[in-house]
Amino acid sequence: MKSLSDKALERLRAGTEEPDLAGTRYRLLERVARGGMGVVYAAEDEKLERRIALKVLDVPGTDSDLANRLMREARVLARLEHPGIVPVHDVGTLADGRVFYTMKFVEGQRLDKFIETVDSVQDRLRVFSRICDAVAFAHARGVLHRDLKPANIMVGPFGEVLVMDWGLAKILRGESPESAPAGDPDATIYEKPKQPSEGNGDTKSSVITGHGTVMGTPGYMSPEQARGEVELLDARSDIFSLGALLRFILTQRMPSGLAPRLDRSLEAICAKACAEQRGSRYSAVQDFGLDISRYLDGQAVGALRESIFDKAGRFYRRYRFFILLILAYLAMRVILVLFLKR
Amino acid sequence: MNKILIGLLLGTLLGAIDGGTAWFTPAVRERIAFIIVGSSTKGLIAGVAAGIFARKVNSVPLGILFGLAVGFVLAFLVAYMQHGYYLEVILPGSIVGMIVGFATQRFGTPSTSAAPAR
Numbered sequence: 001m002k003s004l005s006d007k008a009l010e011r012l013r014a015g016t017e018e019p020d021l022a023g024t025r026y027r028l029l030e031r032v033a034r035g036g037m038g039v040v041y042a043a044e045d046e047k048l049e050r051r052i053a054l055k056v057l058d059v060p061g062t063d064s065d066l067a068n069r070l071m072r073e074a075r076v077l078a079r080l081e082h083p084g085i086v087p088v089h090d091v092g093t094l095a096d097g098r099v100f101y102t103m104k105f106v107e108g109q110r111l112d113k114f115i116e117t118v119d120s121v122q123d124r125l126r127v128f129s130r131i132c133d134a135v136a137f138a139h140a141r142g143v144l145h146r147d148l149k150p151a152n153i154m155v156g157p158f159g160e161v162l163v164m165d166w167g168l169a170k171i172l173r174g175e176s177p178e179s180a181p182a183g184d185p186d187a188t189i190y191e192k193p194k195q196p197s198e199g200n201g202d203t204k205s206s207v208i209t210g211h212g213t214v215m216g217t218p219g220y221m222s223p224e225q226a227r228g229e230v231e232l233l234d235a236r237s238d239i240f241s242l243g244a245l246l247r248f249i250l251t252q253r254m255p256s257g258l259a260p261r262l263d264r265s266l267e268a269i270c271a272k273a274c275a276e277q278r279g280s281r282y283s284a285v286q287d288f289g290l291d292i293s294r295y296l297d298g299q300a301v302g303a304l305r306e307s308i309f310d311k312a313g314r315f316y317r318r319y320r321f322f323i324l325l326i327l328a329y330l331a332m333r334v335i336l337v338l339f340l341k342r
Numbered sequence: 343m344n345k346i347l348i349g350l351l352l353g354t355l356l357g358a359i360d361g362g363t364a365w366f367t368p369a370v371r372e373r374i375a376f377i378i379v380g381s382s383t384k385g386l387i388a389g390v391a392a393g394i395f396a397r398k399v400n401s402v403p404l405g406i407l408f409g410l411a412v413g414f415v416l417a418f419l420v421a422y423m424q425h426g427y428y429l430e431v432i433l434p435g436s437i438v439g440m441i442v443g444f445a446t447q448r449f450g451t452p453s454t455s456a457a458p459a460r
Binding site: 321322325329330332333337340 | 352355356359360363366429430433434437438441445448449
């Protein structure tokens with residue numbers, strides 16, 4: 001008997017995985033990525049004639065944990081209407097029994113790829129500020145992301161920044177009783193089954209332990225999240241991840257790797273965001289974002305107690321043009337005086 | 343910082359430096375304070391004029407040209423009133439005008455006035 005090649009087996013596997021979109025308004029185009037709970041496809045909404053992204057669960061059934069979690073992810077996205085958060089369009093069950101939801105198809109680059117094309121620290125920080133805006137909005141709506149990392153941020157062709165993959169999100173408050181599985185003490189913890197991650201090539205994939213003990217991504221998750229202290233998780237946990245993300249954006253190195261030294265103010269901002277003790281971190285993403293804005297404006301950042309040399313250096317950087325202009329004028333004036341005295 | 347304020351501050355500062363160099367001319371050294379105040383005022387006027395111009399016209403070459411012209415005219419008037427030191431007064435005065443003309447074009451927030459929407 002002739003055995004099938006790996007390629008043929010892969011094609012067969014993809015064929016059986018393909019969702020049955022019969023009876024829906026969507027037409028399958030191509031497979032885009034595999035997420036934590038299922039597969040993301042590009043599809044066409046035939047009624048509106050637009051491209052959308054369709055996330056389908058791996059397994060059929062509407063009452064499984066995974067199905068509930070996919071539905072919860074869709075509901076989390078639905079309550080987060082913000083330009084920095086990918087909008088959900090539709091949710092339902094396919095003919096093959098698998099739960100799905102559709103969302104905006106984001107064309108662009110993943111943050112880690114995008115950052116390679118941006119040389120200016122200022123431009124990188126502006127991108128980071130937009131990530132902070134989206135996360136701050138989610139926190140204001142009582143939602144923690146819990147898996148912020150470069151692979152989960154997309155930058156669109158017009159510079160729009162979108163925070164993706166809210167599959168590990170935790171709802172802090174305002175959660176309706178019917179949306180939380182009854183009797184489940186870990187209702188706010190999402191398991192993220194280990195998959196060969198297509199979309200997470202550069203970063204280590206999310207760590208999974210036993211049922212309901214999901215953590216996040218090594219290097220990006222806070223110490224309390226890594227210890228599984230779910231009851232302690234709050235905005236400061238995402239702030240830790242944002243700090244690690246900021247360090248990555250500035251150095252293009254994984255948080256655990258050796259990174260080049262940053263400017264003292266930026267180093268202080270990263271250190272404060274990634275403090276081991278959550279009480280030492282920024283208390284809100286807005287404060288974090290404010291420090292970034294202050295840095296961009298050449299002002300003193302709250303995370304660093306400046307010495308007189310730091311202040312002088314910052315003054316020079318802020319008014320470099322005028323200082324150099326005045327010095328050039330002085331030099332010219334000295335030359336003129338010497339010339340006229342001859 | 344708006345363009346007029348940048349012009350005012352930079353013009354005054356460069357004007358003061360400009361006046362201070364009179365110390366190197368022994369014949370006028372005893373009048374140094376008067377010269378510094380006068381030169382600062384000249385720089386201030388040139389800076390404010392360049393700032394106002396920069397809010398109306400967005401062009402670096404025209405800004406430099408305008409600053410040069412204002413600096414030249416003001417410095418010429420000062421030299422004319424002193425009946426001498428034309429080169430020593432007009433040359434640096436014109437350069438101060440050029441610098442503030444350039445700086446006000448490149449930096450500072452532009453005018454926010456816009457035609458009202460109908």
